[in-house]
Amino acid sequence: MALTENTSIDQIEIVGDWNIQVRQATVITKNGEQVARSFHRWVLTPDMDISGQEQKVQDIANAAWTPEVRQAYETFKAEQAKRMP
């Protein structure tokens, strides 16, 4: 009747050109069989400090966020800011 809790990053998705969606799953197992699962999510963009992220997340972000992608993101942000009231 041992309950165990395991938390891990179970999904990393690149959405569009620069958004990296990360999902952390917490799984509770009883005698090896899953009895509950919950998720926590966040999204990373090129202007964020990712030093606190897990290494595999950092690796994907650093691969995806090329100088061209970072520049495109800055351009997108500037254009979006112009459209704000």
Next chain:
Amino acid sequence: MPVIIDGTNGVTTNSGTLISATTIGVGGATPSASGSGITFPATQSASSDANTLDDYEEGTWTPTIAGWTSITYQVRLGTYVKIGRQVTCWFDIRLTAGTNAGTSVTFTGLPFTTGTNANGGGMTTYADIPVTDRSYYPPYPSSISTTVSFYNFVNGSSVTSNANISGTKYLQGCVMYEV
């Protein structure tokens, strides 16, 4: 009740209905051992068919006030439910400190990036953050982002804070959008 399974018709029953005592897994998902319902794959298998429900997920996220400094959060909770392309997020932000004068009321951290045409909106259920304009200000998610800003309901102008946070201040509500 006879159940027929074949490679052509899938599952059929004599009565035309199928009853599961607990859960049904679709898309190869292992049916949940908890409760009764439909278990979707942990990673969405998106369908292009408009009549196909292809995803369900619920979880938490962490809202972060943007542009302010020296923030102290008392409560910082976000929950979400995603059904197909529709995401509904609830936020409960309570602050006891924050330097914010002259900056917009904006938070980031939505659990899913909004779509190109986010078509989003929402409802502020309670807010007492000091702002220049005390009119009702609903949340509005920007497209292709995880940012939500607040705008005056009457004239559409950006809501701007005008005093630093002192005591417990609330920002609570929900926002819906497409991905």
